[in-house]
Amino acid sequence: MSPVLKISGLHKSFGDLEVLKGIDLDMEKGDVVSLIGSSGSGKTTLLRCVNMLEDFEGGTIEISGKQIGYLTENGQRRRLPEREIARQRAMTGMAFQQFNLFPHMTALKNVTLGLIKTKKFSRDEAISIAETWLERVGMRERKDHYPGQLSGGQQQRVAIARAIAMNPELMLFDEVTSALDPELVKEVLAVVRDLASDGMTMLLVTHEMRFARDVSTKVVFMHHGRIHEQGPPEQIFGAPQSDRLVAFLADSD
Amino acid sequence: MSPVLKISGLHKSFGDLEVLKGIDLDMEKGDVVSLIGSSGSGKTTLLRCVNMLEDFEGGTIEISGKQIGYLTENGQRRRLPEREIARQRAMTGMAFQQFNLFPHMTALKNVTLGLIKTKKFSRDEAISIAETWLERVGMRERKDHYPGQLSGGQQQRVAIARAIAMNPELMLFDEVTSALDPELVKEVLAVVRDLASDGMTMLLVTHEMRFARDVSTKVVFMHHGRIHEQGPPEQIFGAPQSDRLVAFLADSD
Amino acid sequence: MNFTQMLTSIWNARMSLLAGLENTLLISLTAIALGSILGIGVGLVLTYGGMISRFFVRIYTDFLRGTPVFVLILAAYYMLSVFGWNLSAFQAGVLALTLFCSSHVGEIVRGALNAIPRGQTEAAKSIGLTFSQTFLSVLLPQALRQMLPTWVNTATEIVKASTLLSIIGVTELLLATQQIISRTYLSLELYLFVGVIYFVLNFLIEQAGRALERRVAIP
Amino acid sequence: MNYNFNFNVVWRDWDLLASGLALGLFLAVVSIAIGCVLGLISAFGMVSRHRPLRWLALGYVSAIRNTPILVLILFTYFALPQLGFALDKIQSFIFTLAIYAGAYLAEVFRGGLLAIPKGLREGGLSIGLTETQIKAYIIVPVMMRNVLPSLSNNFISLFKDTSLAAAIAVPELTFYARKINVETFRVIETWMVTSLIYVFTCYLIANLLRRLETRIALPR
Amino acid sequence: QTSDKLQEVLERGYLVFGTGSTNPPWHFVDEQNELVGFDVDMGRLVAKALFGDTEAIEFVQQSGDARIPNLATDRVDLTCQFMTVTAERAQQVEFTVPYYREGVGLLLMANGQYADYAALQEAGSDITVAVLQNVYAEEMVHAALPEASVDQYDSVDLMYQALNSNRAQAAATDQSALRWLMVQNPDRYVDAGYGWNPQTYSCAVQPGDQRWLNFVNTVLREGMTGVEFPFYAESFKQWFGAELESPQIGFPVEFK
Ligand SMILES: Nc1ncnc2c1ncn2[C@@H]1O[C@H](COP(=O)(O)OP(=O)(O)OP(=O)(O)O)[C@@H](O)[C@H]1O
Ligand SMILES: Nc1ncnc2c1ncn2[C@@H]1O[C@H](COP(=O)(O)OP(=O)(O)OP(=O)(O)O)[C@@H](O)[C@H]1O
Numbered sequence A, B: 001m002s003p004v005l006k007i008s009g010l011h012k013s014f015g016d017l018e019v020l021k022g023i024d025l026d027m028e029k030g031d032v033v034s035l036i037g038s039s040g041s042g043k044t045t046l047l048r049c050v051n052m053l054e055d056f057e058g059g060t061i062e063i064s065g066k067q068i069g070y071l072t073e074n075g076q077r078r079r080l081p082e083r084e085i086a087r088q089r090a091m092t093g094m095a096f097q098q099f100n101l102f103p104h105m106t107a108l109k110n111v112t113l114g115l116i117k118t119k120k121f122s123r124d125e126a127i128s129i130a131e132t133w134l135e136r137v138g139m140r141e142r143k144d145h146y147p148g149q150l151s152g153g154q155q156q157r158v159a160i161a162r163a164i165a166m167n168p169e170l171m172l173f174d175e176v177t178s179a180l181d182p183e184l185v186k187e188v189l190a191v192v193r194d195l196a197s198d199g200m201t202m203l204l205v206t207h208e209m210r211f212a213r214d215v216s217t218k219v220v221f222m223h224h225g226r227i228h229e230q231g232p233p234e235q236i237f238g239a240p241q242s243d244r245l246v247a248f249l250a251d252s253d
Numbered sequence C: 001m002n003f004t005q006m007l008t009s010i011w012n013a014r015m016s017l018l019a020g021l022e023n024t025l026l027i028s029l030t031a032i033a034l035g036s037i038l039g040i041g042v043g044l045v046l047t048y049g050g051m052i053s054r055f056f057v058r059i060y061t062d063f064l065r066g067t068p069v070f071v072l073i074l075a076a077y078y079m080l081s082v083f084g085w086n087l088s089a090f091q092a093g094v095l096a097l098t099l100f101c102s103s104h105v106g107e108i109v110r111g112a113l114n115a116i117p118r119g120q121t122e123a124a125k126s127i128g129l130t131f132s133q134t135f136l137s138v139l140l141p142q143a144l145r146q147m148l149p150t151w152v153n154t155a156t157e158i159v160k161a162s163t164l165l166s167i168i169g170v171t172e173l174l175l176a177t178q179q180i181i182s183r184t185y186l187s188l189e190l191y192l193f194v195g196v197i198y199f200v201l202n203f204l205i206e207q208a209g210r211a212l213e214r215r216v217a218i219p
Numbered sequence D: 001m002n003y004n005f006n007f008n009v010v011w012r013d014w015d016l017l018a019s020g021l022a023l024g025l026f027l028a029v030v031s032i033a034i035g036c037v038l039g040l041i042s043a044f045g046m047v048s049r050h051r052p053l054r055w056l057a058l059g060y061v062s063a064i065r066n067t068p069i070l071v072l073i074l075f076t077y078f079a080l081p082q083l084g085f086a087l088d089k090i091q092s093f094i095f096t097l098a099i100y101a102g103a104y105l106a107e108v109f110r111g112g113l114l115a116i117p118k119g120l121r122e123g124g125l126s127i128g129l130t131e132t133q134i135k136a137y138i139i140v141p142v143m144m145r146n147v148l149p150s151l152s153n154n155f156i157s158l159f160k161d162t163s164l165a166a167a168i169a170v171p172e173l174t175f176y177a178r179k180i181n182v183e184t185f186r187v188i189e190t191w192m193v194t195s196l197i198y199v200f201t202c203y204l205i206a207n208l209l210r211r212l213e214t215r216i217a218l219p220r
Numbered sequence E: 001q002t003s004d005k006l007q008e009v010l011e012r013g014y015l016v017f018g019t020g021s022t023n024p025p026w027h028f029v030d031e032q033n034e035l036v037g038f039d040v041d042m043g044r045l046v047a048k049a050l051f052g053d054t055e056a057i058e059f060v061q062q063s064g065d066a067r068i069p070n071l072a073t074d075r076v077d078l079t080c081q082f083m084t085v086t087a088e089r090a091q092q093v094e095f096t097v098p099y100y101r102e103g104v105g106l107l108l109m110a111n112g113q114y115a116d117y118a119a120l121q122e123a124g125s126d127i128t129v130a131v132l133q134n135v136y137a138e139e140m141v142h143a144a145l146p147e148a149s150v151d152q153y154d155s156v157d158l159m160y161q162a163l164n165s166n167r168a169q170a171a172a173t174d175q176s177a178l179r180w181l182m183v184q185n186p187d188r189y190v191d192a193g194y195g196w197n198p199q200t201y202s203c204a205v206q207p208g209d210q211r212w213l214n215f216v217n218t219v220l221r222e223g224m225t226g227v228e229f230p231f232y233a234e235s236f237k238q239w240f241g242a243e244l245e246s247p248q249i250g251f252p253v254e255f256k
């Protein structure tokens, strides 16, 4: 079986600035990979490439064996049409640091929108799927609230439900707790932990080292656009190899 | 000598909701008091009353022996004119969770504005005072940057410099780190710690328990609009008395 | 002022005034509706279009916004007939006002779309919505909320600009009134009268805008 | 079409057109300047805590914005003198356009005020500024930056409204265009030239505002 | 292609006729909501000549600005809209034979400051004269009142409004309009008693169609001097309040 995510030689620049300098990463079903690294090391950019929110110049990304974003034919690489990419994006779900809920829709409608428009579920099916997931993140009773009526932690949980309801092969989390008050962080992390124990394949950027250690099957340390060190959490946190990682871990506490 | 801050029987309601139910608190010069307590317990409201950003219905607040906001004459309590209150506000400095820097002014101008308009310093004097304080918070080289060009931690440091440059008797900090990424938190806490060791009188709301323990001379635990327990940090964190505080501390970690 | 005479003359001319009012309503509402739809397209191109399409649409809006409305009306009526497109005065007038309205709405839409955080588009993309779905479900409803007050400004301007169709002989409300004035010389009285009618029209639009604003307010 | 264009007859009177344009610009600039002040005051009025102020401002905006400006112009010029308030035709037009501009701009400014985070005011209060100082140094400058894009629509419309001054015999651009029309019957040429002048001027205004917008844009 | 307007109109079955709707007694809408006036009657005269039916006519109500473009773009067959003939204008359109000779007069408020032309002259630069925006409007007023200020309005009613509200102390206007106004508002206005500045009113057609021009010329001429004289004379009486003497029989009066 092909891996859920297979990134090979990924290169990405913003103008002159090369932000990702050749990333290779494989994830099997059920893997939970934490990306750590200092600010500006390229973690967010990597996630955004996987979700095709950024174009990239070199390398390939495959999800469940299917190359996304681009097509390589006789050595010619061309970007897929926008409509095709939109369909591919639904294979990955993404939760953002700033939640990005649609402020003019209730929690329920936030979740059903993609189900109806992208997955072509009927309204009733969409509602029942959405309610199941809102239940899972503990937001069922608040389903008719608008984002402005929810606390940050509650909004983030709805955002996660919105992504997961699409039944993605892979979930991407980008610092989903760092816009939250410490008290709200716990609610959200509990949800992520829950998903991990369910066997959801997840790639997450986090600043919560303790959490990364608890939940991941693999931790990846990024530095200056490269994967500097990776391994199981016990190794990364317990026996870091490189000086950089040692310094980073000392700092992050 | 009269205490720097003397709060007696402070009552404050929003409509029907009584948020502060009789607060008494004294602070001497050089005291660093940390306010802790769960969300909604009234910490922010208390700070805002001290800075007269909220009117309050009962009790008095004195700063350096001078009652602020209201005048009590023959049992009649009346609010001081706005101009007078504006002058009194300059006796306290406040740093906000959301920084609230003026986006159309450079860091330097943010700091000099109050010095020139409220304290009536000449432009040159104001600039030299502002530069001294920007230096202290490590923002001197960025003095000509606009808030939009600064990271959150840098903005918060400018905001603190803006408040302190006014030479207040008392500094108020309201969760100055909770809008920041974990990495930026350290920069700001370092500045606060620095001020504490300088002998600045400070009242601060924080969610960083470890920091509260390190820096405070007294920790005050608020619950449901009342001061539930208070004491030196060793006592509050080492030997909490009430169940509530024990539960709160267990949660907050 | 001579009010009895004014009331008599208004009563005598009620049929032509009503016909004028009907024309005014028809012209304004058509132009506002079509112009707003077209304007959304214009705003879209201004915001998301490529360099070239943006350049041309920018010229389009700046040109239309800058030209006096009655010149637009003259142009729609006469210039188009040079190209063998013979519109009636009414059609030409509505066309001119529609284009004018679209240029204003285009600018308004651009402003509103720019104010929506980028994260909204990205979130919509990440659940697999196509651009048109994103626009219709996510961006437009939010833009609408910000646009409404200025859009009402434009709508009232269109109502007022509809008076200019009299130049090419469309008997709208103002011309119908001026015809009475030319007969009775009650200019102040009748201008005041027609001013009140326009006021009521625009007031209704304003209130409709306010009501819509409240309805679509985000809790 | 059986028509031969002849622009000479229009250019022959270029000095008239130029003086008309100059007067039109003068009228626009003065009225818009006064209108901005009126608009600011009313915008603050509309968001004020004091009910009478709010009603007053709302009433003004609603009454003026919804009335055709031609009616206002005629009313000020012909009817107000009967109530003992006589201005000459230029003053009278400026008076009307300024009041009209104030009503439109008030709505624009109100939108801008609503978009300003509450924290800015509190930031100002906490360093001891008075409400007036906060408005002058913080709220208005920030609000102006936010509303500048939507101001261009309004400024252009107001400039074009100066063409209505012709109704009370103020010799601005449209007035002279009509004059040339009746003299030469070169209607098509005259309006082509005149509208080009309008388009060009409006383009300059829009461009100037866009330049200003980028100049004072908040750095990010 | 050679256009033949006459043939076109005949085939169409009715005349498309351009005129205004806000200037009595020339063209305006009466109480019955009908377009009437002297200009309108000239149109009916042509329709009658074409089809023997004064109703075989479609009116295009146009503003002054639309007179020329409507002709140029063929939206009307003929325009009669109190057009002053000038050589410059004749380069744009083809004028028919004249159907009226106009002069300018001065209108005063009956209870106003100035009683007559002499008083106005006396006042020198103290007075403002309202005038309909027109060819040489300024020179025209100054020919009679050299020092007066001149305000030009683009519609007749605003001009009278200026007089009513004392924005102007006199209105210089066509004597036809002046007379009409005084008939409509007895006791309110007076004529200053001075007339000058003759000008000719003609209809106009698109240039280049000689046959059509000849036809209209013939109709108008025969209205003033020939078989249709009763029609013309009756209209003249209705709108200007004056009886015309029958054209002299014998030698054609127009060649005298
Ligand atoms: N749209 C962009 N245009 C130009 N440069 C960009 C853009 N987005 C990111 N960058 C740059 O790319 C680099 C990597 O950014 P990225 O956001 O991926 O870092 P990160 O590891 O997620 O950091 P953080 O922990 O602060 O979120 C940074 O130097 C950043 O300045
Ligand atoms: N402007 C207001 N109007 C009405 N209620 C308010 C207002 N501001 C605060 N409250 C209420 O007052 C109570 C105390 O709020 P406050 O912000 O002081 O709490 P806090 O202790 O600072 O909480 P947190 O840790 O979440 O900041 C809360 O129940 C809050 O909902």
Ligand SMILES: [Mg+2]
Pocket (backbone or CB within 6 Å): A043, A044, A045, A175
């Ligand atoms: Mg990031």
Ligand SMILES: [Mg+2]
Pocket (backbone or CB within 6 Å): B043, B044, B045, B175
């Ligand atoms: Mg708080």
